[in-house]
Amino acid sequence: MEIAQAFETSFGTKPEVIAQAPGRVNLIGEHIDYSQGLVLPFAIDAVTKSAIRKRDDDQIRIVSAQRPEEMIHSSILELQQKGGTGWSRYVLGVIWALEIKKGLDLYVDGRVPLGAGLSSSAALECSVATGLNHLFQLGKSSTELAQLTQRAENQYVVVPCGIMDQSVSLMAKNGYALLLDCRDLSTQHVPVDFAEAGLRLLIVDTRAHHALIDGGYAERRASCESAAAKLGVASMRELEMQQLERDHDKLTSVEFQRARHAVSEIARVLKAVERLRAKQFLEFGELLNQSHISLRDDYTVSCPELDLVVDTANANGALGARMVGGGFGGSAIALIKDEDAGKISLAIEKAFADAGYQAPRFFDSLPSDGAKVIS
Numbered sequence: 001m002e003i004a005q006a007f008e009t010s011f012g013t014k015p016e017v018i019a020q021a022p023g024r025v026n027l028i029g030e031h032i033d034y035s036q037g038l039v040l041p042f043a044i045d046a047v048t049k050s051a052i053r054k055r056d057d058d059q060i061r062i063v064s065a066q067r068p069e070e071m072i073h074s075s076i077l078e079l080q081q082k083g084g085t086g087w088s089r090y091v092l093g094v095i096w097a098l099e100i101k102k103g104l105d106l107y108v109d110g111r112v113p114l115g116a117g118l119s120s121s122a123a124l125e126c127s128v129a130t131g132l133n134h135l136f137q138l139g140k141s142s143t144e145l146a147q148l149t150q151r152a153e154n155q156y157v158v159v160p161c162g163i164m165d166q167s168v169s170l171m172a173k174n175g176y177a178l179l180l181d182c183r184d185l186s187t188q189h190v191p192v193d194f195a196e197a198g199l200r201l202l203i204v205d206t207r208a209h210h211a212l213i214d215g216g217y218a219e220r221r222a223s224c225e226s227a228a229a230k231l232g233v234a235s236m237r238e239l240e241m242q243q244l245e246r247d248h249d250k251l252t253s254v255e256f257q258r259a260r261h262a263v264s265e266i267a268r269v270l271k272a273v274e275r276l277r278a279k280q281f282l283e284f285g286e287l288l289n290q291s292h293i294s295l296r297d298d299y300t301v302s303c304p305e306l307d308l309v310v311d312t313a314n315a316n317g318a319l320g321a322r323m324v325g326g327g328f329g330g331s332a333i334a335l336i337k338d339e340d341a342g343k344i345s346l347a348i349e350k351a352f353a354d355a356g357y358q359a360p361r362f363f364d365s366l367p368s369d370g371a372k373v374i375s
């Protein structure tokens with residue numbers, strides 16, 4: 001059903017605005033957003049749509065096409081308590097962050113696979129934020145909306161995410177990746193001409209989620225911060241590989257490894273941008289492999305399922321592959337030739353079955369547009 005009709009079926013009136021925002025995949029630049037690094041995500045073609053209408057009272061009602069059995073009831077007053085659990089927090093958090101003072105009816109329909117590492121959460125937040133920005137004529141820029149939706153996820157949903165997902169969902173451009181500088185939030189659009197070169201990006205959701213037995217994210221972040229403090233730099237962004245190697249003795253071996261990933265990954269992002277601009281896709285693929293090895297061996301955030309995707313893709317003709325996202329499960333990407341798509345997915349499926357792992361999910365997408373108002 002069209003979202004306008006679905007809205008009308010749920011609320012008995014027509015929506016005043018419909019907006020959409022995409023999920024994303026990060027080409028390269030992993031675990032460096034919090035080190036003031038550079039990241040290079042693109043928006044995928046799957047989007048979340050939000051249909052919204054103002055109400056005359058202060059009530060908030062929310063329906064999701066993905067949760068058809070429930071209608072969430074809240075109010076502008078209740079928002080201040082920030083409590084609550086469940087999926088509607090992502091929507092309520094945005095209403096809270098944008099300081100909306102009027103009641104609303106909202107219907108959301110998300111076609112970004114949930115929990116596959118493609119950021120359905122940012123797609124949801126950004127589609128609601130884009131709709132509200134238009135409806136209330138707030139005049140917020142996409143950078144401001146990125147900061148506000150990140151704030152919603154950090155402080156209302158209470159998930160400590162960086163600003164990458166929201167930025168790319170809001171600012172992406174069809175045919176381009178978004179080079180985002182996490183130090184000053186400046187952006188550049190970088191052409192990604194995979195399709196015309198007969199290439200595509202395969203996304204493989206391993207469906208594995210390993211518990212972070214060793215402190216996971218917090219330890220990586222803390223190690224980078226303590227390494228920076230010991231070496232007298234503001235962040236990993238200010239550190240050169242030469243200085244890191246020279247001052248090796250000032251760091252613990254874990255700090256050294258974590259710092260080596262961060263410093264080398266930031267350099268790889270800059271190289272990757274050059275390779276994409278020059279359409280040197282073989283060399284670009286090699287950078288994906290180097291990123292994976294660094295995440296696996298220095299940052300130690302990979303896992304057997306992710307390594308299996310990467311190794312199997314490479315053994316079957318991929319130009320390069322790496323894990324994406326936080327690690328310990330989630331998704332991996334592989335840059336592959338169009339004609340190898342069937343062979344590589346089959347090989348990965350078989351390798352997973354042989355290892356006794358749950359069957360993986362496959363997606364692919366070319367770089368697509370960011371959030372917009374569609375009616």
Ligand code: ADP
Binds near residue numbers: 048087108116117119
């Ligand atoms: P990811 O962002 O990688 O998909 P997250 O765990 O960050 O994974 O976000 C997924 C969560 O976002 C879901 O569990 C759900 O709570 C919420 N969500 C996202 N899209 C929708 C939707 N269309 N309808 C309801 N909830 C959604």
Ligand code: MG
Binds near residue numbers: 119120
């Ligand atoms: Mg998310």
